[in-house]
Amino acid sequence: MTSVPASHRAPPAVPGVRASHVRRSRLPLAYLVAAGVLPLILVGLLVVRLATVGGSLAVPARIGDPAPAFTLTDLNGRPVSLHDLRGRPVIVNFWASWCGPCVEEMPLLRRASAAHASDGLAVVGIVFQDRAEAARAFAARIGAVWPSAIDPRDAVARAYGVDAPPASFFINRSGIVAGRQIGQLSAADLERQLASILEQK
Secondary structure (H helix, E strand, O other), X not given: OOOOOHHHOOOOOXXXXXXXXXXXXXXXXXXXXXXHHHHHHHHHXXXXXXXXXXXXXXXXXXXXXXXXXXXXXXXXXXXXXXXXXXXXXXXEEXXXXXXXXXXXXXXXXXXXXXXXXXXXXXXXEEEOOOOHHHHHHHHHHHOOOOXXXXXXXXXXXXXXXXXXXXXXXXXXXXXXXXXEEEOOOOHHHHHHHHHXXXXXX
């Protein structure tokens, strides 16, 4: 009978343990090291990315502070400046056409804009990481009559500490941030936040 070299022999059976389990336990050390180190590398890259683009490591514009100023161009090529709206209550809303919650909250903003037109309420949309063509089609489809501006290199988003839409900031007539909503607005959220900027005359 031909003998089998020791290197080709199956490992001895262990009571209660299948052979497949034994084979899986003999992973090369390099695989085990990679499995432990790779998640740490990915987390490190994520932290660097967030810090670079002003992501969730950034702090949203604080209530009680002056709203960060901006001058942008809207989707129709007209200038939009927060400074020009001083003396009016303003909602600055960050949105994108690919953002599901943005789609759901837009009708609330549309109704608020119409209902409080006599109060001078201004709504300004800041398009977040979206193509102008897609944003323009989206705004037309939902009937957003207020100006929405493209934010080159996310400069305004960084100033407000926004890393994902939707996010809304409520600015009073003196240009002070009176409220903020990070995430989707509900009808109750909107009414509560509006009260903080409409009551001042």
